[in-house]
Amino acid sequence: METTTPARAADPSGVPAPPRLGHSPALSSGAGRAVARIAAFAVCQAAMIAGLGLLITGPARNLWPLSAEDALNDAFERVRNDALTTASAIASGAGDTHTVVGVTVLCCLALLVVPPLPRWRAALFLALAVWLQSLVFLLITEAVDRTRPDVERLDASPPTSSYTSGHTGAATALYAGLAVLVLSRVRGRWGRVVAVLLLLIPLLVGLARLYRGMHHPSDVVGGLLNGALSLFVVGRAVLADDAWAARPPADAVDIAVAAAVRRPGPSREAAVVIVNPTVTDTATRDRLRLVLAQRGHTDVTFVETTERDTGGGQAADAVRGGAGLIVACGGDGTIRAVADALAGTGVTLAVVPCGTGNLLARNLGLPLDPADALAAALTGEPRALDLGTISGDGIARTHFTAMSGAGLDAAVMGSTSDRAKSALGWPAYVLAGLGELRGPRMRLAVTLDGAPALHRTARMVLIANIGTVQGGTALVPGARPDDGLLDLALFDPRGAGGWLRAAGVLLRGSRPTGNASGAHGGPVEFFTFRRAELTFTRPQPREVDGDPVAPGRRITAEVRPGALTVLLPAGEK
Numbered sequence: 001m002e003t004t005t006p007a008r009a010a011d012p013s014g015v016p017a018p019p020r021l022g023h024s025p026a027l028s029s030g031a032g033r034a035v036a037r038i039a040a041f042a043v044c045q046a047a048m049i050a051g052l053g054l055l056i057t058g059p060a061r062n063l064w065p066l067s068a069e070d071a072l073n074d075a076f077e078r079v080r081n082d083a084l085t086t087a088s089a090i091a092s093g094a095g096d097t098h099t100v101v102g103v104t105v106l107c108c109l110a111l112l113v114v115p116p117l118p119r120w121r122a123a124l125f126l127a128l129a130v131w132l133q134s135l136v137f138l139l140i141t142e143a144v145d146r147t148r149p150d151v152e153r154l155d156a157s158p159p160t161s162s163y164t165s166g167h168t169g170a171a172t173a174l175y176a177g178l179a180v181l182v183l184s185r186v187r188g189r190w191g192r193v194v195a196v197l198l199l200l201i202p203l204l205v206g207l208a209r210l211y212r213g214m215h216h217p218s219d220v221v222g223g224l225l226n227g228a229l230s231l232f233v234v235g236r237a238v239l240a241d242d243a244w245a246a247r248p249p250a251d252a253v254d255i256a257v258a259a260a261v262r263r264p265g266p267s268r269e270a271a272v273v274i275v276n277p278t279v280t281d282t283a284t285r286d287r288l289r290l291v292l293a294q295r296g297h298t299d300v301t302f303v304e305t306t307e308r309d310t311g312g313g314q315a316a317d318a319v320r321g322g323a324g325l326i327v328a329c330g331g332d333g334t335i336r337a338v339a340d341a342l343a344g345t346g347v348t349l350a351v352v353p354c355g356t357g358n359l360l361a362r363n364l365g366l367p368l369d370p371a372d373a374l375a376a377a378l379t380g381e382p383r384a385l386d387l388g389t390i391s392g393d394g395i396a397r398t399h400f401t402a403m404s405g406a407g408l409d410a411a412v413m414g415s416t417s418d419r420a421k422s423a424l425g426w427p428a429y430v431l432a433g434l435g436e437l438r439g440p441r442m443r444l445a446v447t448l449d450g451a452p453a454l455h456r457t458a459r460m461v462l463i464a465n466i467g468t469v470q471g472g473t474a475l476v477p478g479a480r481p482d483d484g485l486l487d488l489a490l491f492d493p494r495g496a497g498g499w500l501r502a503a504g505v506l507l508r509g510s511r512p513t514g515n516a517s518g519a520h521g522g523p524v525e526f527f528t529f530r531r532a533e534l535t536f537t538r539p540q541p542r543e544v545d546g547d548p549v550a551p552g553r554r555i556t557a558e559v560r561p562g563a564l565t566v567l568l569p570a571g572e573k
Contacts, residue, residue, distance in 0.1 A: 021291045042233065053146065057163070076151075095209075100170040121239060133227050136169075136226055153212065154212040168202060172202040176202060183195045207220075273289075303318070311337035315337070330354050332355060351567075377567035380570050381567070381568065384564070384565055385564045388465045394551070395542065401481075442459075459491050485530060485559060487527070531557070
């Protein structure tokens with residue numbers, strides 16, 4: 001258990017409120033200022049290199065060493081042979097646009113994926129340096145009009161000015177940038193060797209451009225200067241110990257929480273935050289703590305769920321301890337367990353989506369970012385929502401908040417691995433569903449509110465308190481968590497045409513009413529009820545709010561109107 005109880009300062013300091021909950025000047029990285037400085041220096045860089053180009057093509061064009069450039073280009077043309085031409089093509093290709101872009105993307109991905117921790121600043125440094133060099137290059141070629149050398153050119157001439165060498169500038173930004181990163185990370189002799197080899201590449205690219213007749217020597221010098229200045233400007237902004245984009249201090253959250261506590265305002269009730277540790281990292285918890293402090297919740301306790309107790313025990317303990325607000329941070333399974341313990345207590349729940357599906361949060365209109373969802377809830381108002389109860393052979397009576405069911409839906413939940421959900425998110429369910437489409441059809445009897453039993457076949461049975469799933473699809477159109485009813489959806493498409501008709505029903509958001517007389521109602525049927533009893537001829541896979549439960553032959557579902565009090569954003573219900 002992790003407990004956080006900041007002390008309230010006796011003297012309000014007048015610290016201004018942050019622009020929105022979960023944000024604070026203490027957490028600012030200075031990125032905005034860094035961008036402004038990069039832009040200002042980029043303008044100066046472009047002006048300086050363009051001014052040098054105008055000098056080269058104007059007053060200084062007949063002065064040495066510029067007066068000797070034509071002779072040097074002629075000399076390169078005279079020494080051409082097959083071996084040198086092939087080598088120059090390879091060297092020139094290292095600075096080609098496609099090569100530079102491809103290598104930059106691969107290196108940035110490697111920096112983010114391969115190391116134990118993502119090296120965001122290193123990747124940002126490399127990408128920004130290459131981009132800045134390209135931007136300045138385009139500006140210079142518009143400002144300085146210079147024809148290419150009067151020799152046979154071995155490459156097609158691009159429509160840009162000869163000044164500066166874009167190949168050389170891009171190669172400098174990329175390979176010299178990689179050399180900087182190598183020297184900062186790899187110690188010893190091998191680091192220096194690799195850095196020297198990388199630094200040689202821009203020089204070889206520039207030499208190849210001269211050999212192939214594409215640039216004057218001063219064009220190559222301008223490219224080297226452009227790439228080097230781009231590295232300096234971006235490196236100063238991102239990599240330096242006193243970089244313009246500074247790292248927030250290690251205790252930034254504590255500073256922000258203390259500032260929030262010192263602000264004048266009413267102190268609110270004690271809060272318990274129940275977190276699923278498998279989907280809630282330390283950074284997310286810190287932001288939640290800050291949001292709560294900014295809304296006056298200074299007595300906050302964080303409690304983790306366990307494999308054996310997924311949230312119900314922690315919520316029950318919090319209620320017995322007098323908590324006035326319970327924050328459930330996890331997936332639909334965690335939310336369900338907490339809601340089960342809070343049903344009928346009147347204790348307020350704030351839903352913070354951190355899982356894969358997050359169906360309840362989506363249907364309540366909450367943002368999917370955890371801190372934003374909590375901020376939206378705390379600035380809203382409490383609403384009474386319905387809960388469903390479900391029981392059966394092998395299922396102890398429990399509550400659910402979103403959807404429960406049997407058949408295809410439950411089989412998909414059971415066959416989707418935690419690793420796939422962690423890597424892909426909710427699309428992992430779609431991929432698993434493709435392998436379950438040929439599952440056997442089930443036979444069942446449905447009794448709704450004591451009416452005569454309906455006999456059906458189905459691929460999937462859903463008992464819904466909410467209607468919309470991922471991607472905004474209304475899987476059970478019209479289902480609402482505050483109408484005092486539950487909804488039953490029977491999916492029984494036959495063949496490809498049946499699946500297409502079922503998809504059409506869902507895409508239109510229409511709701512064909514189930515036939516209470518007993519006649520089959522097509523590929524999709526919908527019913528509303530207060531109590532339902534479902535009996536299957538054979539044991540079927542079953543799920544409760546996305547969590548697989550033991551297969552069985554019976555399900556009893558009943559609505560509990562207004563059993564759960566949830567904080568919702570204004571206007572959402």
